[in-house]
Amino acid sequence: MKNENLNKILEKMTINEKTALKNRIESEIEAFYNEKADKNSVILVEEVKNLIDGVGEGFVEGDYYAPDRYYSRIPGVKNIRIRRGFTTPTTICVKLYSFVPLPEKITLDGEEYEVRTFESSRYSNKLNY
Numbered sequence: 365m366k367n368e369n370l371n372k373i374l375e376k377m378t379i380n381e382k383t384a385l386k387n388r389i390e391s392e393i394e395a396f397y398n399e400k401a402d403k404n405s406v407i408l409v410e411e412v413k414n415l416i417d418g419v420g421e422g423f424v425e426g427d428y429y430a431p432d433r434y435y436s437r438i439p440g441v442k443n444i445r446i447r448r449g450f451t452t453p454t455t456i457c458v459k460l461y462s463f464v465p466l467p468e469k470i471t472l473d474g475e476e477y478e479v480r481t482f483e484s485s486r487y488s489n490k491l492n493y
Contacts, residue, residue: 366489379406382418387413407438408479412456415444440464442484453477459484 374382391410399481414420417432422435422443435444440462449453456479467477 367432380419382413383417387420388484389419402467404438404463404464405437405470408456408458408466409470411436411438411444412446412470412477415446415471438464438466442464455480457482461486463489 370392374396377385389411391406394409395406401425411420411422411434414423418425418432420434422437424435424443426432426486431445433445435443436458440460441464442459442461445457445459447457454477456470456477456480458464458479458481460481461484464481466479469478474486
């Protein structure tokens with residue numbers, strides 16, 4: 365019975381939605397096996413995967429103003445972007461509205477990425493949760 369309900373739900377989902385769901389599940393599984401309990405880190409990994417895949421509710425395709433970005437559901441985070449350099453490693457750029465404890469590095473598919481935070485013009489040094 366449960367599998368039938370799950371199959372019906374999956375049949376109605378788009379590839380975009382299925383990919384975002386896959387990223388969420390993979391992030392939670394990786395966190396479990398790596399014994400990472402920090403909710404923000406798990407969400408960050410999921411959202412970066414969504415940004416790379418170009419999927420998810422927070423994904424916005426690049427335009428004249430800015431490259432692809434992902435509007436985060438982490439309290440205090442505005443959006444996430446990826447900066448790829450020719451001579452420097454790929455960096456995850458996180459724009460903040462308020463202070464949020466985030467990891468300095470994350471690992472995606474065996475590759476380590478530096479996480480850098482930047483303050484929005486509306487930044488506040490207070491925790492908002």
